[in-house]
Structure formats: structure tokens, C-alpha cells
Amino acid sequence: MTPCNSVFRRVHVWAGPWLALTVLALGSGTGARSLNQPGPAVSRSAVHQKTDQTTPGQTGAAQSKRGSPTIPALPQVPGARPFNYLRGALPRPPARPDERMVFQLDGQDGPQTFTLRQLEALPTVRYSTYHPQLKQHAVYEGVPLRDLAALGGFVGRDVRVHASNGFVSTIRAQDYLQEPVMLAYHMDGQPIPVLKKGPLTVVLPRTPERFYTPPYSAAWVWFAERLSPVP
Ligand SMILES: Nc1nc2c(c(=O)[nH]1)N[C@H]1C(S)=C(S)[C@@H](COP(=O)(O)O)O[C@H]1N2
Ligand SMILES: [Mo]
Secondary structure: OOOOOOHHHHHOOOOOHHHHHHHHHHOOOHHHHHOOOOOOOOOOOOOOOOOOOOOOOOOHHHOOOOOOOEOOOOOOOOOOOOOOOOEOEOOOOOOOOOOOOOEEEEEOOEEEEEOHHHHHOOOEEEEEEEEOOOOEEEEEEEEEHHHHHHHHOOOOOOEEEEEOOOOEEEEOHHHHHHOOOEEEEEEOOEEOOHHHOOOOEEEOOOOOHHHHOHHHHHHOOOOEEEEEEOO
């Protein structure tokens, strides 16, 4: 269990409704982004989390006319905690013929595939963390596994991340429900190079400390290409 005095825990405070209004008033992307500059895992920004929100992945009708991003509601699953989102879901852009499908979600209603731009339109977190295999700090941006699992209809179940080299790793529900473990697509504001384990790589926050213990080394899945629930 995460110690309650951990740094990570402390940022996960609930903001008042005024804050959600502020975030909405700021509009899409740019406004929210300015509250969340790259930096340590502890963002200076307040937390934007609304309780009366739509489920992740809902787009279109869920968006306001101005296209405000939709911050996902906290899933009604034991162990789920508010995350500090950079922004919520944007309307999913249609895939262009020149775009490659880079990720597959094995949802309960069948597989869903995503281009990079479609992944970028999902709820987004950004934080600085230390990559234990690259042995370097970087600011990563990506989709929380929890939002992908919610989109696939299997939030609360343990998940498997499949990589293009055949590697498969199981990530426990309690880990991705409590912490914003992400499928990262940006590193220091840029697409993640293959030499840095991109283009899609799973990263974990700097805390809790257990994420840096041997049982978790396999959770840092590089070349990620598919997410499924553990059968
Ligand atoms: N795609 C992929 N990701 C992976 C692995 C792998 O074999 N393939 N191995 C995991 C394990 S068990 C470890 S210890 C680290 C190894 O990363 P390194 O080879 O950069 O040290 O990556 C993790 N992520
Ligand atoms: Mo390993």
C-alpha cells in the first residue's frame, strides 16, 4: 500500500467545483496545458477532476459546443483515485488513409484500433518520472491505462500489455487504478524514439517506491501495441 504521506498521494486532492469551472472556462488544450508545465511528478497546478462527468472516450455529445476536453469521471471501482489530468478526451479524429494503426484495445465489444492522433485525443496525463531501464528522467505524456481499460469495458480487471517483440506483461488493477500508469506517446514533448523504447511505452510514476522494485521491472513495457484484460 502506498504510504499516505507519499508525495504522489498529496497531489491527489480533490479540487472544488470552481476549479472544474476554471478549467472549462480555459477551454481546450492550451488553457489546461498552461496549468501543467513539465516538471516534477508533483504538478504546481491544482487537480482537475469532476465527479459529474461522462465516461472516458465519450466524445461528440459529451463535448461542449466549444469542444472542451472531457475529464473522465472517477470509475466506480474500489481503489480508484482521482488523477491529475493534463486534459480530458477530445473528439476522436477520423483516421486518415496515410495513418498507421499503432495500438489495439481488446474491448469487450471487440478490438478497437487507434492511430497516434486518436490516442492523443484520449484523456491525457503528463508527469516527470525516472525510467529505470533508460536510467534517465523525462517528462512523459500519454493515456492512463485506467482510461484505456474503461474504454474497453474492463476497468477494474488486471490487464495485459502486449509488445511488438512478443513480450507480454500483466499489470494489476490496483496499480493502474490507484496510480496514473500510462501508455506514453511523448517524451519531453516529442514522439518517443525507438531507441528510447517508443513509439509507445508504458511508464509508471516515481512513487510509490514499489514501482522501482524488481517485481515491477516488467511493467515498463516498451514497444507496446495492444492492451487486453487478463482472461
Ligand atoms: N517490449 C518489451 N518490454 C519489456 C521487456 C521485453 O522483453 N520486451 N522486458 C521487461 C523486463 S522483464 C525488463 S527487466 C525491462 C528490461 O529493459 P532493458 O532491456 O532496457 O534493461 O524491460 C521490460 N519491458
Ligand atoms: Mo526483467
